Amino acid sequence: MDVTADPLSLLRTRTSMKWRSYPDDVLPLFVAELDFPLAEPIGEALIAAVRRSDTGYVAPVNELGEAFAAFARRRWGWRVDPGQVASTTDVSVAIVESIRRAITPGDQVVINTPVYPPFFDLVPEAGGRVVEVPLIHGQTGWAIDLDGLEAAFRAGARAFLLCNPHNPLGHPQSVEDLTAVAELAARYDVSVISDEVHAPLTHSDGTFTPFLSVSPAAAEHGICVTAASKAWNIAGLKCALMVTGSERMRALVAGMPQEVNWRTGQFGLIASIAAYRDGEPWLDGVVAALEANRVLLAELVDAQLPGAGYDQPRASYLAWLDLRSLGWGDDPSVIALERARVALHPGPMFGAPGRGFARLNFGCSPEVLAEAISRLAHALAHPRETAVVRAKSAS
Structure with missing residues (x-):
C-alpha cells in the first residue's frame, strides 16, 4: 500500500x-x-480500547509474545518461543534492566561508536562503565572491530551492548560479524544485549539477521531488546520486548523485579499487538x-x-x-x-x-x-x- x-x-x-x-x-x-x-489497524485498536474503557494495567498473560513470534517468523524466518518474550516500558528500560542483571556494579560494558547517544547514559544507569570499541569503515562498508572487541572482553568487559541495525548508520550487522560476536561471547562468558528496534525498517536491499538466531552460542549469551515503537511510530505508548532463546537468559529476564514488567503501557501493548499482527x-x-x-x-x-x-x-x-x-x-x-x-x-x-x-x-x-x-x-x-x-x- x-x-x-x-x-x-x-x-x-x-x-x-x-x-x-x-x-x-x-x-x-x-x-x-x-x-x-x-497505521490504520493500530488506530482502530486504540479507539476500540478507549470505547471499552480498557485503560487499566497490562495483563500478566497476553498475546504480545504470540504476535511478535509470528511476525518474526514471517519477516526474518526467526523462530521465537512466545514464552521467552517479556515486556517493559521501552527499549531503554529493557537495556538498563538487562545490563543490570548481567553485570556486577563497576563492570565494563562495550559499545560501538558512533552510536545512539543514550547508550552512554544507560550503561552507568545500570551500574556499568562504558568501553568504546568504534566500528570500522572499509571498502565494503561498516563492520564491527572484532579484534578490538576481543581485546575489551579479554580485559574484563562483562557485557556488550550491540546495535543491530546500527543507529545512526542504518547498517544491519552482517551474519559473519554476529556469528563471530557470539563465539567471542561464549569464549569470554560475556552477555550480549542486542538493540534491534530498527529491524522492521530494514530496506529491500538490506538483510537483517536477529542476533539470537545466528548460533546456539548467541542464544545462550544474548538478549534481544526490541519494540514496535520506531517502525510504527508509537514510542509514546510505551511497550518494549525482551526476547531470549535459552533457559539461562530466560532466567535472567525472569529474575528482574516484577515492576519491570508492570511498567508496560496498556495502550503500548495493544498497539504493538496490532502492529505485529496487521501492520505489515x-x-x-x-x-x-x-x-x-x-x-x-x-x-x-x-x-x-x-x-x-x-x-x-x-x-x-x-x-x-x-x-x-x-x-x-x-x-x-x-x-x-x-x-x-x-x-x-x-x-x-x-x-x-x-x-x-x-x-x-x-x-x-x-x-x-x-x-x-x-x-x-x-x-x-x-x-x-x-x-x-x-x-x-x-x-
Missing part, C-alpha cells in the same frame, strides 16, 4: 517532542519520529517511501552540498551526514539550526567519531527533505546570514 507523509500544516498540530522543541520556522529532522499517519502492509509502504527518500537525499546532497559525505543506509530512516568539509566545526548541527533553521541531531553526541557529523531524519515528505537541503546549501553559500526562513512547497 502507498503511504505518504502528512503535510507540515497537519504535523505542526502534533504535540510530541519533534513538533514542540523548536519554533515553527524550524524544520525538525533530529529526533527519531516519523511524519507518516498512524503499512510498514511495507513506509519502507518503500523511505527507500525513495534515501535516494533523493543522496541526489540532493551531491548536487547542493559538494564535499559532504553520505552513505545510503540499508535500514531505518536516519542519515549519517559527514559535514566536515563544510567548515562548520565539530558540531555542524549548531550552524544548521542557526543559519538554515534545520534541526539535526548533533554528531558529537554519538561519540568522538561523530565530530563533524550530524544525523538527519528522512522519515518525512520529499518536499520537506528537499527544503531542508536547500536551506543548508543556502547557509553554506551565504555564511554571513544568521537565518534562512522560507516556506515554499514544504509548507
Whole structure:
C-alpha cells in the first residue's frame, strides 16, 4: 500500500517532542519520529480500547509474545518461543534492566561508536562503565572491530551492548560479524544485549539477521531488546520486548523485579499487538517511501552540498551526514539550526567519531527533505546570514 507523509500544516498540530522543541520556522529532522499517519489497524485498536474503557494495567498473560513470534517468523524466518518474550516500558528500560542483571556494579560494558547517544547514559544507569570499541569503515562498508572487541572482553568487559541495525548508520550487522560476536561471547562468558528496534525498517536491499538466531552460542549469551515503537511510530505508548532463546537468559529476564514488567503501557501493548499482527502492509509502504527518500537525499546532497559525505543506509530512516568539509566545526548541527533553521541531531553526541557529523531524519515528505537541503546549501553559500526562513512547497 502507498503511504505518504502528512503535510507540515497537519504535523505542526502534533504535540510530541519533534513538533514542540523548536519554533515553527524550524524544520525538525533530529529526533527519531516519523511524519507518516498512524497505521490504520493500530488506530482502530486504540479507539476500540478507549470505547471499552480498557485503560487499566497490562495483563500478566497476553498475546504480545504470540504476535511478535509470528511476525518474526514471517519477516526474518526467526523462530521465537512466545514464552521467552517479556515486556517493559521501552527499549531503554529493557537495556538498563538487562545490563543490570548481567553485570556486577563497576563492570565494563562495550559499545560501538558512533552510536545512539543514550547508550552512554544507560550503561552507568545500570551500574556499568562504558568501553568504546568504534566500528570500522572499509571498502565494503561498516563492520564491527572484532579484534578490538576481543581485546575489551579479554580485559574484563562483562557485557556488550550491540546495535543491530546500527543507529545512526542504518547498517544491519552482517551474519559473519554476529556469528563471530557470539563465539567471542561464549569464549569470554560475556552477555550480549542486542538493540534491534530498527529491524522492521530494514530496506529491500538490506538483510537483517536477529542476533539470537545466528548460533546456539548467541542464544545462550544474548538478549534481544526490541519494540514496535520506531517502525510504527508509537514510542509514546510505551511497550518494549525482551526476547531470549535459552533457559539461562530466560532466567535472567525472569529474575528482574516484577515492576519491570508492570511498567508496560496498556495502550503500548495493544498497539504493538496490532502492529505485529496487521501492520505489515503499512510498514511495507513506509519502507518503500523511505527507500525513495534515501535516494533523493543522496541526489540532493551531491548536487547542493559538494564535499559532504553520505552513505545510503540499508535500514531505518536516519542519515549519517559527514559535514566536515563544510567548515562548520565539530558540531555542524549548531550552524544548521542557526543559519538554515534545520534541526539535526548533533554528531558529537554519538561519540568522538561523530565530530563533524550530524544525523538527519528522512522519515518525512520529499518536499520537506528537499527544503531542508536547500536551506543548508543556502547557509553554506551565504555564511554571513544568521537565518534562512522560507516556506515554499514544504509548507
